[in-house]
Amino acid sequence: MPSGLHPDADHLHPTDDLPDHHSLAAQIRAIFETGFGQLLQDLFSRIDDELFKLADRADNSGLQTLYFDAMRQIRRDQAGMRSRCLREILEAEERFWNPADTPSAQPEDSGNPGLTLLENDVLEIELAVTHAAQKANLLFQDTLGPFELRLAALKGLQGPPLPPHPFTPEALAHAFAASLTGQPVDIRVTLLILKLFDRHVLCQMGTTYRQMNQLLADHGVLPDASLVFKAKTSTMPEQHRPSSAAHVREDDSAEQLSDLLHLLDLWKRQAGNDASQTDGQHFDPGEVVGALSLLQQSASALASGEWRPGAPIPRLKQSLVEQLTGFCPDGELRRLGRFEEDVIDMVSMIFDFILEDRNLPDPVKALIARLQIPVVKVAIIERSFLAKKTHPLRALLNALAQAGVGLEPDDRKDRIVLKKIEEVVYRILTEFDEDTRIFAELLEDFSAFIEGERKGVKAMEERTRQAAISQERLALAKRAAAVEITARIEKRPLPPALVSLLLNAWKDVLVIAHLRREKDSTDWDEALAIMDRLIDWADAHDAEPRRADAGTGEPEAIRAARERLENIAFDPGQLHAFFKDLELWHLSRGNLGPTPAPANATVEPCEIEDILIEGMEDAQPAAQSAPAIDESFVEQARNLCAGDWVEFCDGPALPFRAKLLLKSRFTSRYVFVNRRGMKLREIGLHELASGLAANTIRLIAGANEPLLDRALNAVVDTLACSTEQSDASATS
Known part of the structure; x- marks a missing residue:
């Protein structure tokens, strides 16, 4: 038999026994x-x-x-x-x-x-x-x-x-x-x-x-x-x-890919599918890519959304082998090469994860599912794809998924984004052959579209945020006013007319002063001081009911209170009624005989409580009546961060998704918005924790993590876990 060359030869030499x-x-x-x-x-x-x-x-x-x-x-x-x-x-x-x-x-x-x-x-x-x-x-x-x-x-x-x-x-x-x-x-x-x-x-x-x-x-x-x-x-x-070797080494992705495929190989061996069986002739990678292109053309002709939740997805490997076998002459038996088969298996597992991912709405899953063939082609043509996070196709898939996280297909504006995703998928299916430069072009175009849309979203989110912050500041101001008034009413008995003035008029002075504290802290202190002088004046009148400030005919405390109420444009009719009540009270204190009490002069304790609760509830819901909640759910609610997504399933309507826009550190209120930045729900910490415990509010974990990263990590975890379990069983 002709000898040929030894594998370790340093040079190529002709041999005498080679044919002409x-x-x-x-x-x-x-x-x-x-x-x-x-x-x-x-x-x-x-x-x-x-x-x-x-x-x-x-x-x-x-x-x-x-x-x-x-x-x-x-x-x-x-x-x-x-x-x-x-x-x-x-x-x-x-x-x-x-x-x-x-x-x-x-x-x-x-x-x-x-x-x-x-x-x-x-x-x-x-x-x-x-x-x-x-x-x-x-x-x-x-x-x-x-x-x-x-x-x-x-x-x-x-x-x-x-x-x-x-x-x-x-x-x-x-x-x-x-x-x-x-x-x-x-x-x-x-x-x-x-x-x-x-x-x-x-x-x-x-x-x-x-x-x-x-x-x-x-x-x-x-x-x-x-x-x-x-x-x-x-x-x-x-x-x-060869240029391919240099390409695979880029960003050390060759070693990562080798580790990934080695893990897959171990998993296959344990599953009884020995990937080392390489006997017989293989289809060349070019033939595989060509057959995939033909399958891709068939896929591009299908209507969007062909896949439905719960429906089995077509097995790509089987379709590909059937396509390739049709090219072979009669009697010729060939099979997929090991690398091509591993790539198909790995990509299939990735897409299985994507189709089971709760983060994506079903219409978005259906569109991304149609990109399985192009992804396999790229993984064969550019072997670094699976291990290279910066590859344009990976970035594009991540961008499509991220744009689809909060989409509501029934929303008119969300349908515009869904239509754009569909356009990108269609272009990949119809225009991508083997030139991977198209993905950088599509990524640039889609990113520009999303950025344009995001500007409007950011503006809406900022308006929603400012409105929520203003509402929170108002709630805090009401609470502060309620606390100050309650402390003074409970401290000593006051005339009903004065109590009515404090609860119905002066609380507005305190709320406005509290809101101005950041610009003028003296305003709040002065409003409290006037209230205290007014109360002191009332106490003093128990002994000397008719004494007034010299030259004015009106006590200083009453005059200061009147000016503050007029400065905030308090309703003149109500203001007149309040001071009329005080005047009647004075008269009743000065006359020996009984004087008819004014209509609003007497305020029952239950009315005081109702008025004050208004300010307290806006700032902090009462927790004493809330059922006990497992602390783990409370901690889960506390750990929620701005930008995280949840799904609300607590109403008669269909479940909807919302993003946490704002979490108040003062009032423990959580503000959730839709994808366009419009407010959907505002709830407290305990209500959120209760919803998490009852599964009427569900966290969408990892929604902000790139799709392909999550998918690959899940596949690696599955393979590694299966391998470890098999090893443990073998040693036990």
Whole structure:
């Protein structure tokens, strides 16, 4: 049997017992021409269909003409474009095997009237080509690496660095881009065609690459090439490593991803699903991504909200395998690669968590659930996704979920936000193929929308907050006034007329003075002093009922009280009645005979209590009649912070969600608002704790934590807990 190369070899050497490289080169060329040629032919049918659709949907005649003209131009020259593309690749292949015998290729005049590309257009095309090639390198790295080593060994290369072979994704992409040169089409059409080439040719090259690689392996060319490839990629200089390796190492996410998948592997083994079974041929990542794209197209055609609570979600892995199996020739058995299968399982567990998450309203769950296929695609294309918190798709999913936490689907303004979420989901399903840059664009657009909406919300929240603070300050002022008046009424008996004045008029003076304390503290002290002088004056009149201040005919205390009441615009009619009562009281004290008591001169103790309770209740609800509550629920209520969400289920109406806007440290009142900042409920500490205990008020824990972080943490906890339980059972 041919020996090939040892896995630990430092250099690649030719071997005497390898078959003639010319024969194998011809077979490789034939496989390539068949596979690539068929994909290229199918591509032009897709280009024609896509340009027709764009022309049909164009919103102006100029754009429609542009697409129709491009369609006709491509139809006329598609045979020449295919020929030029293949010829450039195969001439490069000839130079690869016989560099000394092949003259340098000269650019050929296509004979078509061309347009001079602007510098920006050239850059756009180069970026599109580079991105497509990098993605294909990542998708097919497990096949392309060994294939490159085997070609070098077959050619008789003495050592690194390895020359680029003619079938690299870069070579194919540049050859196709060169075949477009000279086509008088708009840059938008050129970029569209390159995108279609990326999607329907480069990303479908997995079968062709695998067949070429397998041909060399079957003929004994470097049988252990996969091992050599792994050894060399781990020791080669940074600049020579595959772009995918550098990508995975970003932010140390490769190690985190490895730990995550290792935990999943342990869980699978304990569940009887041994992930280490890797026998047989695998579908290439590019084929998997292509099949996912087809499934995604089917999903995008479904009406939004297809999933309903309690309904089973479709099993993606089963649908994907069925789709892939349909591509296989009769009798060929292949399975998902281990990484692809692990990614699908991990993403499925994440979406299971999302669909069970109480934080999200059902319509939002239904929309986010439709993004499972795009998430799987991104996790395969960019292997750092699951472990990289800053990935644009993760940030976008978190933003969609956060915007949906407090949505009420029946609310007209909330439906606008729900519609925006639906628009983002629809664009992902219809526009995302393999270019992940779309997520950064969507994230920027959605963030701008939410920020615009948030400005109005912040303004409403501030108005609600100020109103609540004002109400609280008023309640505190009423309480303070009630406390001061009660202390004086209970201290000594007072004339009924004076009690009536204090309870019905002077309490307003005290409330207003208390509200002004921050600006003028003397106002409160002066109001209390006048009340005390008024009470002292009343006591003094028991002995000398008719004595008045000299020159005024009215005692100083009465005059000061009258001025304060007039300054707060107290009702003149009531003010006259109060002082009339005092005058009658004076007369009754001075006459020996009885004087009829005024109508409001006598105030019963129960009336005093009722008037004072008004001020006390506004500030602090009486707790003596409240049933005993478990202290843990009281502590839970105390620990609630501004921004936390709860769900109220204590009324005949449907449950509704509310966010804590303000928690008073003075009165223990909690103010809850809806998503737009409008006040929904204001309750006290004990009422909140009682609702938590009775489960009529439910905390929405983690509503402000990013969705993907919570989902991944929950999945990790599930896997780790299951593993620990299994280990404990095994050792017991």
